[in-house]
Amino acid sequence: MSWHVTEDDLRAYARGELSPPLLWSADTHLAGCARCRAALAAAGDPAALDAAWERLDAELDAPRPRLFERLLVRLGVADHTARLLAATPVLRRSWLAAVTLVLAMSVLTARTGHSDTFFLAVAPLLPLAGVALSYGPAADPTYEMAVVSPTHGFRLLLIRTVAVLAAGLALSGLAGLALPGFGLSAFGWLLPALALTATGLALTPGLGPVAGPSAAGAGWVVLLLVAGAAREGGDRVLAPFTAAGQGVAAGVAGLAAGLLFLARDRFDQSHGGAR
Structure with missing residues (x-):
């Protein structure tokens, strides 16, 4: 990839302080970039990182509300x-x-x-x-x-x-x-x-x-x-x-x-x- 999440953004992401739209870009990028995931693991608390990924998985798996x-x-x-x-x-x-x-x-x-x-x-x-x-x-x-x-x-x-x-x-x-x-x-x-x-x-x-x-x-x-x-x-x-x-x-x-x-x-x- 020609673009990666910066170290400052990775630290903010690990602390839960990264705000949209950078947060959305980081989520999408981290899903497909092993290098940035490794950097994120080194920059943040592993337990907090696991909790963040669990929240993301729960949000992605949650059923979308219907029209009614x-x-x-x-x-x-x-x-x-x-x-x-x-x-x-x-x-x-x-x-x-x-x-x-x-x-x-x-x-x-x-x-x-x-x-x-x-x-x-x-x-x-x-x-x-x-x-x-x-x-x-x-x-x-x-x-x-x-x-x-x-x-x-x-x-x-x-x-x-x-x-x-x-x-x-x-x-x-x-x-x-x-x-x-x-x-x-x-x-x-x-x-x-x-x-x-x-x-x-x-x-x-x-x-x-x-x-x-x-x-x-x-x-x-x-x-x-x-x-x-x-x-x-x-x-x-x-x-x-x-x-x-x-x-x-x-x-x-x-x-x-x-x-x-x-x-x-x-x-x-x-x-x-x-x-």
């Missing part, structure tokens, strides 16, 4: 939180495509003259299913890493729940806007969705991350069947989507959120398969 993670960081989300959100298993193209397909079919059913009840009944179940698929050993490929990480289990659950709710509620909201002539009643699914999600999470410490949301979803289906059987011929709206039903859903959501907060420490223990 970089976008979250640009929006002000902390690096470690953005990494947790990007690793949420349910936020994959397959799940988002399935949710979009279900919502599209529901809207199509309503637009062809059929009742919008199908859309209002299905929409609250989608965030609940997403939360169930984003946490726990049965569905989370990163679960073992989450267990040994210093992140509190309840905090990890909330981070993933927010990610799933943001995706699911946004898609359901766009689908609701496409319903013809229903106005604000097309968003009658919102409070039931929050109530179902909070209830499923509150049941998770005792029943597990699959059985808890499943019990909440089954309860919702039973409630709809009972409301449909009790509906009089002239009633178009099921009881859960009336003003009274919305009030009950808000109360259930608040109660379940309180119970979830009280049980927050149980998410770091093993209960029926839950962390």
Whole structure:
């Protein structure tokens, strides 16, 4: 090579005092120049040099953040939180495509003259299913890493729940806007969705991350069947989507959120398969 790192720069490099862009040039040059590496070994502390090379190897081997993670960081989300959100298993193209397909079919059913009840009944179940698929050993490929990480289990659950709710509620909201002539009643699914999600999470410490949301979803289906059987011929709206039903859903959501907060420490223990 016709160019080598100077002795002064080598000593500064060994002390960790060499600044960019000279640092970048020295890193690149040292990777391919045995003469400069030997001079660096003579100029600096061997232990410090080994530590520097280990840091460089770790930086080179570190996975590069993907588009979604970089976008979250640009929006002000902390690096470690953005990494947790990007690793949420349910936020994959397959799940988002399935949710979009279900919502599209529901809207199509309503637009062809059929009742919008199908859309209002299905929409609250989608965030609940997403939360169930984003946490726990049965569905989370990163679960073992989450267990040994210093992140509190309840905090990890909330981070993933927010990610799933943001995706699911946004898609359901766009689908609701496409319903013809229903106005604000097309968003009658919102409070039931929050109530179902909070209830499923509150049941998770005792029943597990699959059985808890499943019990909440089954309860919702039973409630709809009972409301449909009790509906009089002239009633178009099921009881859960009336003003009274919305009030009950808000109360259930608040109660379940309180119970979830009280049980927050149980998410770091093993209960029926839950962390």
